[in-house]
Amino acid sequence: AQKVTQAQTEISVVEKEDVTLDCVYETRDTTYYLFWYKQPPSGELVFLIRRNSFDEQNEISGRYSWNFQKSTSSFNFTITASQVVDSAVYFCALSERQANSGYALNFGKGTSLLVTP
Amino acid sequence: NAGVTQTPKFRILKIGQSMTLQCTQDMNHNYMYWYRQDPGMGLKLIYYSVGAGITDKGEVPNGYNVSRSTTEDFPLRLELAAPSQTSVYFCASSPDRGRGSPLHFGNGTRLTVT
Numbered sequence: 001a002q003k004v005t006q007a008q009t010e011i012s013v014v015e016k017e018d019v020t021l022d023c024v025y026e027t028r029d030t031t032y033y034l035f036w037y038k039q040p041p042s043g044e045l046v047f048l049i050r051r052n053s054f055d056e057q058n059e060i061s062g063r064y065s066w067n068f069q070k071s072t073s074s075f076n077f078t079i080t081a082s083q084v085v086d087s088a089v090y091f092c093a094l095s096e097r098q099a100n101s102g103y104a105l106n107f108g109k110g111t112s113l114l115v116t117p
Numbered sequence: 118n119a120g121v122t123q124t125p126k127f128r129i130l131k132i133g134q135s136m137t138l139q140c141t142q143d144m145n146h147n148y149m150y151w152y153r154q155d156p157g158m159g160l161k162l163i164y165y166s167v168g169a170g171i172t173d174k175g176e177v178p179n180g181y182n183v184s185r186s187t188t189e190d191f192p193l194r195l196e197l198a199a200p201s202q203t204s205v206y207f208c209a210s211s212p213d214r215g216r217g218s219p220l221h222f223g224n225g226t227r228l229t230v231t
Contacts, residue, residue: 009157033217045207045222052217091159095216102167103216104150104175107159 004094006108013082013115021077021111023092029053033095034075035105036066040088048090051075082115089113119143123208123223130198130230138193138226140208148211149191150220151175151183153204160207166191198230 003026013019025034036048049059051068059066063080079086089112093105124139142149147168152160162175166185180202182194191210195202205227209220 031216035219043205044224045209047219047221050217050219097216098165098173098175100173102148102165103218104162104165105160105220106162107152109157109159 004092004106004108006090006092006111008111009109010112010114013113015084015115015117016081017115018078018080019082019113019115021079021090021092021113023075023077023108025073025075025092025094027073027094027096029097034068035093035095036075036077037091037093037107038088039091039110045091048077079113082113084115084117087113087115121208121210121221121223123206123226125226126224127227128229130195130228132198132200132230134198135194135196136198136228138195138206138208138228140191140193140223141189142191142208142210142221143189144210144212144221145188146210146212146221147188148213148218149185150209150211151181151191151193152207152209153177154207154225155204163193163206195228200230202228203230204228 005024032053034051038046065078067076089110091110092108095103096106121142150165151163154160161177164183166172208223211218
């Protein structure tokens with residue numbers, strides 16, 4: 001079975017610090033997709049990024065950046081100059097083939113990030 | 118565009134009661150999903166559907182049932198509520214069967230069984 005591990009349960013930083021959230025995955029598929037979602041205190045799930053396994057370019061979106069390394073099966077997420085509004089639970093997920101057809105997301109347990117002023 | 122709509126937002130059930138969590142989407146997505154979220158445990162797949170009339174079990178289906186009579190609706194039924202079903206339930210949809218499609222989530226239903 002495929003597996004997503006987010007070893008950091010909780011992280012606390014002071015505003016303007018950089019922070020990296022780790023994600024390690026296991027899969028037997030040669031082609032696969034990885035995702036990051038954000039869950040703010042209000043509870044909704046917000047899609048942040050999707051990365052496919054054959055594109056190892058790092059991606060940057062404003063203060064957010066993602067480092068995908070196939071050799072170490074990792075897909076880490078860095079927030080630069082963190083802000084209080086970044087406080088949320090962040091989930092890493094791997095697209096997993098289901099028994100009969102189609103795909104669903106297999107989520108890690110999440111990392112709770114608290115950014116204090 | 119409403120996206121994925123879940124009702125109710127909150128519900129308290131007594132042990133043994135039954136209820137249906139409603140989910141509807143207006144994006145004409147074929148794929149729909151039910152997940153449950155327990156504190157510190159991430160999201161676990163309960164059931165999913167690849168189209169109207171087709172449903173299948175996910176990782177934690179026991180105690181639940183689903184139906185998919187239309188593309189838009191994917192209700193989740195709890196027949197005999199148990200305290201272990203206290204959780205936050207999320208419905209999601211996806212446009213196609215491709216593994217790269219992100220899921221669009223509803224805002225969740227917080228269920229407490231006492």
